[in-house]
Amino acid sequence: MTYEVVVIEGDGIGQEVVPAAVAVLESLDIDFEFATADAGDATKEATGEALPAATYEAAANADATLFGAAGETAADVILPLREAVGSFVNIRPAKAYPGVDAVRPETDVVFLRENTEGVYAGHEDRLSEDLSTLTRVVTSSASRELAEYACEFVADGRGPDHRDGFTVAHKANVMRETDGRFRNEVLSVADEHGVDADEELMDAFATKLPLDPSQYGVVVCPNLAGDVLSDLAAGLVGGLGLLPSANIGHDNALFEPVHGTAPDIAGEGIANPTAAILSAAMLVEYLGHVEAGRRVRDAVESVLSDGPRTGDLGGSATTDEVTAAVVDRL
Ligand code: NAI
Ligand code: MG
Numbered sequence: 001m002t003y004e005v006v007v008i009e010g011d012g013i014g015q016e017v018v019p020a021a022v023a024v025l026e027s028l029d030i031d032f033e034f035a036t037a038d039a040g041d042a043t044k045e046a047t048g049e050a051l052p053a054a055t056y057e058a059a060a061n062a063d064a065t066l067f068g069a070a071g072e073t074a075a076d077v078i079l080p081l082r083e084a085v086g087s088f089v090n091i092r093p094a095k096a097y098p099g100v101d102a103v104r105p106e107t108d109v110v111f112l113r114e115n116t117e118g119v120y121a122g123h124e125d126r127l128s129e130d131l132s133t134l135t136r137v138v139t140s141s142a143s144r145e146l147a148e149y150a151c152e153f154v155a156d157g158r159g160p161d162h163r164d165g166f167t168v169a170h171k172a173n174v175m176r177e178t179d180g181r182f183r184n185e186v187l188s189v190a191d192e193h194g195v196d197a198d199e200e201l202m203d204a205f206a207t208k209l210p211l212d213p214s215q216y217g218v219v220v221c222p223n224l225a226g227d228v229l230s231d232l233a234a235g236l237v238g239g240l241g242l243l244p245s246a247n248i249g250h251d252n253a254l255f256e257p258v259h260g261t262a263p264d265i266a267g268e269g270i271a272n273p274t275a276a277i278l279s280a281a282m283l284v285e286y287l288g289h290v291e292a293g294r295r296v297r298d299a300v301e302s303v304l305s306d307g308p309r310t311g312d313l314g315g316s317a318t319t320d321e322v323t324a325a326v327v328d329r330l
Contacts, residue, residue: 002031003287006062008055010040010077012261013271014068020273020323021066021280027327028284028292035062039077040070040261050076059254060084064283067256068276074260082115086249088142089149090115090226091282092258094233094243095160099305100313104236107213108160111233112153113226114146114182115247120223138178138222140185147189149248150220154195163217165196169205169225182222205229210236234258241272241312242304244279246286253286255279265311269318272310274300277326299329 005025009018025032037055044050050073059065059081070077082090090113096102123135150166153159159166168186172179183199190197200208202225209216209229213236221229234243243258257275265271277300285293307325309315317325 002033003063004033004035004061005283006055006058006065007034007036008039008059008065008067008081009036010068010261011042011071012069012263012266013259014040014070014261016266016269016271016319017257017273017276018066018068020319021276023323024277024296024326024330025280025284027330028289028296030284030287030289030292039067039073039081041073044073044076051080056080056084060252062252064252064286065254066276066280066283067254069257069259069261071261071263078256079120081254082247085247085252085254087115087247087252087254088145088250089113089248091246091248092226092230092233092243093278094230094237096237097242097301097304100238100242102236102238104210104213107233107236108162109209109213109216109233110153110159110218111226111230112146112150112166112218112220113230114142114221114223116223117142118178118223118225120227136175136178138181140181143182143185144189146220147186148193150186150218151190151193151195154218155193159218162214165190165198166218166220167205167216168197168199168220169202169229170199170222171202171225173201179222186220202229206232209233230258239272239312240275241310242274242278244275244277244282246279246282248286253283255283255286269320270311271319272312273319273323273326274304277323295330296326299326302329 009015092111096107117137121137170179172183240259247254281296308317
């Protein structure tokens with residue numbers, strides 16, 4: 001079986017870390033056919049469009065897509081790309097690794113973020129010079145779909161080992177109708193599946209997570225809350241260069257490092273490829289090659305603990321040196 005993977009480097013260090021991730025994929029015993037596609041600031045300058053229709057179509061029809069980052073045009077690229085793959089859940093693991101300086105070395109959490117609605121559904125209006133409004137969208141169907149995914153995720157043992165079940169973070173005490181619906185649906189799906197689920201008000205969670213991250217494993221969130229809380233967790237584990245993410249759809253998915261184009265270091269060949277390589281590991285797992293995904297992850301962890309490291313982690317290695325070390329240890 002050959003998998004068709006669309007590769008979109010984008011701008012800045014996307015052009016450095018995505019080739020690193022592709023090099024790791026190529027060293028695995030899996031048949032990939034890579035098709036490159038364009039998006040981002042440079043593409044907009046050249047063609048007038050940040051996300052050409054051909055790239056959207058390619059992502060929509062591929063087995064999976066690997067994306068780097070886009071600069072100013074990030075929102076014009078990522079939101080439509082998530083739509084192209086029909087993504088209903090954004091998976092964002094935040095794990096501290098041995099050998100990496102982390103604010104909270106015991107952090108090992110995976111956020112499952114609703115990826116289609118909430119306040120990001122985009123119904124904003126300017127009603128007068130003084131007044132703007134936003135309509136928040138929450139459906140039972142999207143909430144239940146996310147919860148079904150979360151139940152499968154924990155049943156498959158994909159969450160951190162130290163915690164069973166999942167936590168749902170919400171603010172249903174204030175947003176009784178919207179977050180109330182989200183909370184009730186998620187907890188009722190967990191109950192139907194016999195999955196152990198507890199709940200936290202999202203503001204209290206934002207205090208408790210940095211104080212004691214070991215209490216949490218898989219965390220299920222509405223869209224905006226998941227965006228903010230996963231970035232908070234990112235801050236606990238030692239830097240943006242380490243965090244991968246996946247946008248999962250029904251028969252399609254998009255994988256991307258959490259970081260942006262890093263204009264301050266772009267073009268120097270010193271970006272940390274870890275986030276992009278871990279995104280590639282998630283891609284491999286999504287395609288069903290769970291063992292190969294684990295091997296990539298183990299190789300990355302091994303390099304992080306005693307191999308060459310890039311400047312963001314206090315080392316002086318290049319992107320290529322770190323990538324070669326990962327491939328070497330696979
Ligand atoms: P950023 O993630 O690009 O950079 C923040 C800081 O982290 C910088 O100091 C950078 O050098 C460092 N950093 C990030 N990734 C790194 C890596 N792999 N290795 C070493 N250091 C790394 O975020 P920033 O500066 O807020 O945004 C820069 C541009 O990226 C903006 O134009 C923004 O719109 C875009 N962006 C795009 C995203 C995407 O396409 N998914 C996400 C976030 C930002
Ligand atoms: Mg964010």
